[in-house]
Amino acid sequence: MKVRRQKASTAFKKLVLIVSSICFMAAIAACSSIDMSDKPAAGEPKLKVTTTVGMITDVVQQVGGHHVDVTGLMKPGVDPHLYKASQGDIQKLDKADIIFYNGLHLEGKMGDIFEKMSKNKVTVAVSEKIDRSKLRSGAQMDSEFDPHIWFDVTHWMKATESIRDTLIKKDPAHSEDYKKNAEAYLKQLDALHKEVTDQIKSIPEQSRVLVTAHDAFGYFGDAYGVKVMGLQGMSTASEAGTKDVTDLRDFLVKNKIKAVFIESSVPRKAIDAVIQGAKEKGHELTIGGELFSDAMGEAGTPEGTYLGMVRHNVNTIVKALK
Template identity: 55%
Template sequence: MEARKTKIGAWTALLPLLLLAAVLAGCSGSGSAQGVSEDGKLLVTATTGMIADAAKEIGGEHVEVTTLMGPGVDPHLFKASQGDIRKLDRAAVIFYGGLHLEGNMERVLEKIAAQKTVVAVTDGMPRERLIAGAEESEEFDPHVWFDVDLWKSAAETVTDTLIQKDPSNAEAYREQGERYLNELGQLDAYVRERMLEIPEKGRVLVTAHDAFGYFGRAYGVEVVGLQGISTAAEFGARDVSALRDYLVERNIKAVFVESSLPARSMEAIVAGAARQGHEVKIGGELFSDAMGEPGTPEGTYIGMIRHNADTIAEALK
């Protein structure tokens, strides 16, 4: 009986994905399915803001980019709506993160790839530069954008894809891609400089989930998360107690909340440390799995990374 319930539960979880795939298959060839806007721009849909921002920077005036997951949205738990289905259907190119960042939605994206250009921006990244996932369900940590130098590979993948899909504007894509890579190089240097302002002993980044592994490896920061790599993983009282004790033992003075996750878990840890006579403050809000609001500096990839580096440096130095 228990096995039967498990099977029913699995089918229930897959039902939205199957419906999404069916709707997309039925929609192909309708409306904007040719993937070009009324003013002749290539229609691009990206799952996350970080990927969408790269497509906008590299595509420039020749593309119209739509984002599925806006500010504050957790990609690990994202469920596509009817509106998201239309965004996927009308696109000529779909970019996604891969490495299980988008959870079960990746299976649908892989099916759509039989009908149109669907590209995981992590596909071209050297596997030796990826961090192994902590959970059995994940082969690699998907939060690659926190190593700015590694994120250059994603930008190169976006550039190559746009050139292949729209060769008439290839020169513009190459030029804009090179400009963006140069800006990423400057950003990488900026983050390194800011982390060096923190005394080596104090370079400990404590966050709600383990999203900053690439950041820690690239910039010499020890990273500790309450939850695992995916926020779909559960955490309990034992995890909270262990992290609280870690803060007390290491005399850590600041922890950080994330824009795409509730702050209450970290607030509970701060309160628990206070009950043991150790004062810990919330050092600020970091952007992890989603960028800030459009029109703000944090609403771009470069602005988001600079914000994080500044927030960490000011709280820990």
């Protein structure tokens, strides 16, 4: 009787072993059937890229794909004009293989840092490929040029090309992927440019007046036929004075402009003063909506991408002014 029990126990153990082996092999087969063609090879090193504003971070991710590991310094709602690099930021810049920044003094307080970093690593201003004759004057902010280039989608296409070419030069082994990704993204940008042009044309010409907290939308106005007025200058480091508020209020009242816009990265106090001043003059002004100027929306939202940010802005402007 005892012998029979031992034989039964041994048979049971063998059965368990066989079943376990079958399950293990099935799991391996299932894993091997997964398409890994769009994944980097195991252990393949990625380019470490550090960027400043979110718009640049987004383009690097689009063009670099899975070959890059991107760290953006400035989060949603952060004003690049006033940004001061922390010690942690310096470490992120120091560890990067490539640094991308806007240039044209957008990141004014960080200019010296980029200059020092450029002596030891690839440090690129994405604005460098744009024809200087097509840039707006930056005299308002004691700079040669207006840095808000992303508001003209055609300028941002040039920035995309600059990022593509830098990645190819630094990592030629994956040049075909960078070219393919950039080509696909540039097509999206070209379609976006045409979309914005058509959208703005739907606004009556006399109503195409965009009033914002600071003068960031100049390139947008030039490219798409909108009169742009900012209460503050191009840089938010400058503050609007009483005369600025009064002059803007009088213009809006005289021209019967019905909406002004606030910005996600700029306090709305000065704009509220304009609205109150117009009300005292018997003219009702409304907030046309919140626009994204120097920073994008939260990650994971449509506005957290460059394409989504531009579409949000245009849809908001058209709805308020049309």
